[in-house]
Amino acid sequence: MFFDTAQTMKSYHESVMLSETVDWLTHERQRGGVFVDATLGGGGHAEGLLLAHSEARVIGIDQDDEAIRHASERLARFGERFRAVHANFRELADYLKGVELAGVVMDLGVSSHQLDHPDRGFSFMRDGLLDMRMDRRGELTAADVLNCCSEKEIARILWDLGEERASRRIARRVVEFRKNRPIRRTAELADLVMGVVYRPPHRRGSHPATNTFRALRMMVNDEMGALKDGLLAAWSHLARGGRLAVISFHSMEDRLVKQQFRHWAGEDEGGRLLTRKPLEPDEEETLCNARARSAKLRVIEKCGSEKKQEILEEKENGA
Ligand SMILES: C[S@@+](CC[C@H](N)C(=O)[O-])C[C@H]1O[C@@H](n2cnc3c(N)ncnc32)[C@H](O)[C@@H]1O
Known part of the structure; x- marks a missing residue:
């Protein structure tokens, strides 16, 4: 290219x-x-x-x-x-x-470029596989974190790295979701977070999934x-x-x-x-x-x- x-x-x-x-x-x-x-x-x-x-x-x-x-x-x-x-x-x-x-x-x-390309899996705005590796030689993807970590670990990642106040509720939803099938796509995660994080209609600004996506990205890349x-x-x-x-x-x-x-x-x-x-x-x-x-x-x-x-x-x- x-x-x-x-x-x-x-x-x-x-x-x-x-x-x-x-x-x-x-x-x-x-x-x-x-x-x-x-x-x-x-x-x-x-x-x-x-x-x-x-x-x-x-x-x-x-x-x-x-x-x-x-x-x-x-x-x-x-x-x-x-x-x-x-x-x-x-x-x-x-x-x-x-x-x-x-x-x-x-x-x-x-x-x-990384954010805008759905195949890199960084963005809640574009549907793609939940990847988020900056270095694609790395083994751990965001989907691995969500599907393999315990509820407690997911909550800790969202809290420590994303300062996400709804960390526990989001982690619980992720674990409920994956009982049926693994969570694989950015749109699935974004929908799931939006179902849990309430944003009053007057509060515009950041998307409800911003902190969750950032926390996962920071985890995957050990930023x-x-x-x-x-x-x-x-x-x-x-x-x-x-x-x-x-x-x-x-x-x-x-x-x-x-x-x-x-x-x-x-x-x-x-x-x-x-x-x-x-x-x-x-x-x-x-x-x-x-x-x-x-x-x-x-x-x-x-x-x-x-x-x-x-x-x-x-x-x-x-x-
Ligand atoms: C904000 S962009 C840099 C843009 C650049 N300054 C420009 O003017 O075009 C950040 C870049 O840093 C890379 N990056 C982030 N963390 C890194 C790390 N720990 N080691 C090497 N590259 C890293 C990302 O892959 C990304 O391409």
Whole structure:
């Protein structure tokens, strides 16, 4: 499958907070170095970094083979300045072999392409098999979770990862359903949740199955575990002056990023928070791209011990 028009590139995924992220990462000292786009997706952020400086190189990582194929096609014109790696970003270190990075971007979650294609099974809006694997080499699907876990385990997943208040009721319904036949399709799950989760007619906004689908996706792809590991791997490979930019889309991810960044900005870790509060897309972007609405961008710089000392002294002197 090849993607050869500008429209196809845009429709694969519209990058969120593209210029802000690229600007934060390609500051004066680091423009021409090696960057990692840990969530390559449609290749938009990687392309932004490659265009920002003629000597910048980008290693693009994605666990989805379709993203790798699409972005490799889109970025082929950059020749050896771009390399695509089909892997989970938690394994970042395996592909760097001692390279010190000028910057890393992580634009979390799923791409529009993944959401919009029914055969990937991520969306309650499109009927398809309940798959939800970003990496299709993985064994566990969302259907496996729903058909093999106990009622208690399903409730815990929906509560812990989806913060779903009706977790127990939904789990009970799933177990009742599967007494007759296995639950296999996204539409079956969406209907089942809608039969349990009451939404007053005046409360518009998110679909009743949003939290359930997100929880299953996070479980199938171990998203919180991968994020923890990926942040540590990225930080340990950043050069002095290198920056890490993370775009998250829900509170659990953002909380984890915030806590980790705060830890690195603590006395002994040599990090400098560049965004004390997360940055959000402007109105123009949220009007054009509904998926940008919940985005939060945080950026930290690894400044090394001397710079850290300067910052501490500045703080002490009340500067
Ligand atoms: C929101 S999209 C990225 C879009 C991209 N920044 C762009 O501008 O087109 C997220 C991508 O990250 C990938 N992804 C999510 N978690 C990952 C992980 N742990 N390791 C590797 N890729 C991951 C998904 O497969 C998806 O393609």
